[in-house]
Amino acid sequence: MSRIIMGIESSCDETGVGLVRLHDDGAVELLADEVASSVEQHARFGGVVPEVASRAHLEAMVPTTERAFEKAGLTLSDVDAIAVTAGPGLAGALLVGVSAAKAYATALDVPLYGVNHLAGHIAVDTLQHGPLPAPCLALLVSGGHTQLLRVDDIASSITELGSTVDDAAGEAYDKVARVLGLPYPGGPPIDNAAKNGDPAAIAFPRGMTGPRDAKFDFSFSGLKTAVARWVEGAARRGEEIPVDDVAASFQEAVADVLTAKAIRAAKEQGIGTMVISGGVAANSRLKELAAERCAAAGIELRVPRPRLCTDNGAMIAALGAHVVAAKRPTAALDFSANPALPVEVVSL
Amino acid sequence: MLVLAIDTSTPAVTAGVVALDGDRVETRGERVTVDARAHGELITPHALAAAEAAGVSLKDLDAIVAGVGPGPFTGLRAGMATAAALGHALGLPVYPVCSLDALAADVTSADVTAEDSAFLVMTDARRREVYWAAYDADGQRTDGPHVQRPADVETDVKVAAGDGALLYGAVLDVQPIEPRFPSPAGLVKAARSALLAKEPPAPLTPLYLRRPDATEPAAPKRVTAP
Numbered sequence: 001m002s003r004i005i006m007g008i009e010s011s012c013d014e015t016g017v018g019l020v021r022l023h024d025d026g027a028v029e030l031l032a033d034e035v036a037s038s039v040e041q042h043a044r045f046g047g048v049v050p051e052v053a054s055r056a057h058l059e060a061m062v063p064t065t066e067r068a069f070e071k072a073g074l075t076l077s078d079v080d081a082i083a084v085t086a087g088p089g090l091a092g093a094l095l096v097g098v099s100a101a102k103a104y105a106t107a108l109d110v111p112l113y114g115v116n117h118l119a120g121h122i123a124v125d126t127l128q129h130g131p132l133p134a135p136c137l138a139l140l141v142s143g144g145h146t147q148l149l150r151v152d153d154i155a156s157s158i159t160e161l162g163s164t165v166d167d168a169a170g171e172a173y174d175k176v177a178r179v180l181g182l183p184y185p186g187g188p189p190i191d192n193a194a195k196n197g198d199p200a201a202i203a204f205p206r207g208m209t210g211p212r213d214a215k216f217d218f219s220f221s222g223l224k225t226a227v228a229r230w231v232e233g234a235a236r237r238g239e240e241i242p243v244d245d246v247a248a249s250f251q252e253a254v255a256d257v258l259t260a261k262a263i264r265a266a267k268e269q270g271i272g273t274m275v276i277s278g279g280v281a282a283n284s285r286l287k288e289l290a291a292e293r294c295a296a297a298g299i300e301l302r303v304p305r306p307r308l309c310t311d312n313g314a315m316i317a318a319l320g321a322h323v324v325a326a327k328r329p330t331a332a333l334d335f336s337a338n339p340a341l342p343v344e345v346v347s348l
Numbered sequence: 349m350l351v352l353a354i355d356t357s358t359p360a361v362t363a364g365v366v367a368l369d370g371d372r373v374e375t376r377g378e379r380v381t382v383d384a385r386a387h388g389e390l391i392t393p394h395a396l397a398a399a400e401a402a403g404v405s406l407k408d409l410d411a412i413v414a415g416v417g418p419g420p421f422t423g424l425r426a427g428m429a430t431a432a433a434l435g436h437a438l439g440l441p442v443y444p445v446c447s448l449d450a451l452a453a454d455v456t457s458a459d460v461t462a463e464d465s466a467f468l469v470m471t472d473a474r475r476r477e478v479y480w481a482a483y484d485a486d487g488q489r490t491d492g493p494h495v496q497r498p499a500d501v502e503t504d505v506k507v508a509a510g511d512g513a514l515l516y517g518a519v520l521d522v523q524p525i526e527p528r529f530p531s532p533a534g535l536v537k538a539a540r541s542a543l544l545a546k547e548p549p550a551p552l553t554p555l556y557l558r559r560p561d562a563t564e565p566a567a568p569k570r571v572t573a574p
């Protein structure tokens with residue numbers, strides 16, 4: 001008998017409610033994926049304001065849930081289990097989703113699972129491309145995270161190979177966009193400008209690629225500063241800033257480092273499948289370069305469609321379904337959200 | 349009618365099942381823990397335990413009453429998200445009440461010694477401020493809610509309920525009276541007329557009183573010397 005899993009996500013600025021059907025053979029089918037975003041309320045601050053995000057979550061939680069059930073043609077009484085993002089993320093934001101999830105699970109008398117947001121970004125790919133081969137390599141890139149992970153079992157076993165030592169990749173995009181006078185969030189406008197620019201125009205640095213640097217860690221702070229320095233220099237000389245070339249050259253540096261390290265990790269670990277997910281996975285150059293380099297290395301590349309890559313409830317429902325299928329333990333009703341939940345903890 | 353009352357606007361994590369019958373308000377089961385950092389952990393278990401203590405199931409409830417603050421933001425939202433989701437899942441109306449009104453509803457005339465029987469309710473807003481409101485002898489709110497530094501509160505009233513009165517009684521020259529925190533019965537009393545009239549509930553909107561801390565960024569910082 002198939003089961004309906006509800007997923008609730010509130011770790012950053014998107015309130016997401018997803019519904020999936022877990023089939024007896026383990027296949028997970030997407031039924032609804034409703035998201036209410038507060039991104040516009042953060043735009044003028046140039047980054048997510050935690051209190052603004054938390055207020056928006058409280059306002060959006062029930063309406064988003066109602067929309068998801070309407071979309072799926074289901075009622076709350078059809079739910080067999082609930083999964084909620086327990087971390088990592090913003091403390092006040094997580095608390096809203098976790099509180100609501102506990103209340104829904106209690107009122108509906110169904111099991112509750114507190115799950116890891118980062119693992120959700122990987123699990124979401126199974127909604128589009130089917131079961132994940134084990135092991136696989138995951139590159140998570142977004143405004144909040146930049147991580148290289150080895151996935152031996154999506155329901156229970158994830159190991160971090162590397163992560164950013166400073167800014168997340170998406171954060172670097174936001175900061176460079178500000179320097180170039182482009183809007184927040186910076187990913188889409190930089191990607192657009194880069195399409196008309198020359199990626200080889202400016203040789204920006206590739207962070208943490210020296211022989212003594214950690215093989216699988218990333219650093220984007222130096223790159224961001226290099227872009228700012230270059231733009232200020234051009235401005236001081238009275239030159240017009242070639243926004244397209246700067247965007248293309250910056251984007252090339254980001255995509256180059258991300259894919260080079262991911263490919264190297266896959267080769268060293270003998271892994272034949274790579275998943276790229278998170279908001280920055282929608283970036284056209286990253287996808288293109290990853291496809292090129294994966295093909296050359298004989299690695300299968302899986303990138304979920306952009307809508308699934310950004311934060312949503314479907315990813316949490318998908319992960320919840322895998323956790324349910326693996327018969328992992330349920331969460332106690334008094335569990336705490338953990339803003340710094342380690343990626344190794346797939347479910348509480 | 350059986351009402352579940354929830355409030356997380358103060359350090360107390362409060363849930364109770366209350367029977368309301370005309371003027372009679374009777375607490376059947378309640379769970380309260382004073383721990384400012386456990387709202388998200390305890391409010392749902394407390395609601396369940398309160399129902400159990402009352403010998404009822406959540407499905408036996410007729411309505412929910414939720415304190416909507418004012419209260420320090422994060423904890424307040426835990427209770428409100430819980431009330432909203434419980435109401436949605438159980439198909440129950442959720443009635444918002446100002447948490448200070450719930451405290452006021454529990455003030456008994458014996459505690460109010462001032463000549464005109466007016467009193468204040470004052471709770472801890474953190475950052476050395478208080479949330480406060482003024483009430484007349486009938487328990488009707490006449491001023492507030494406000495958020496202010498205790499020294500800036502201008503009032504002639506000399507008695508105040510709530511933990512803010514205990515914390516800042518000396519600065520304010522007010523005499524603290526009971527109660528310290530909202531009770532399930534107080535929450536239901538504050539919502540009594542709406543509950544009995546079976547009015548459609550007002551929107552469940554938090555009383556934040558403060559704007560979020562956020563400043564618009566200036567131009568990007570220079571990284572090179574001008």
Ligand SMILES: [Zn+2]
Binds near residue numbers: 121142278
């Ligand atoms: Zn994310």
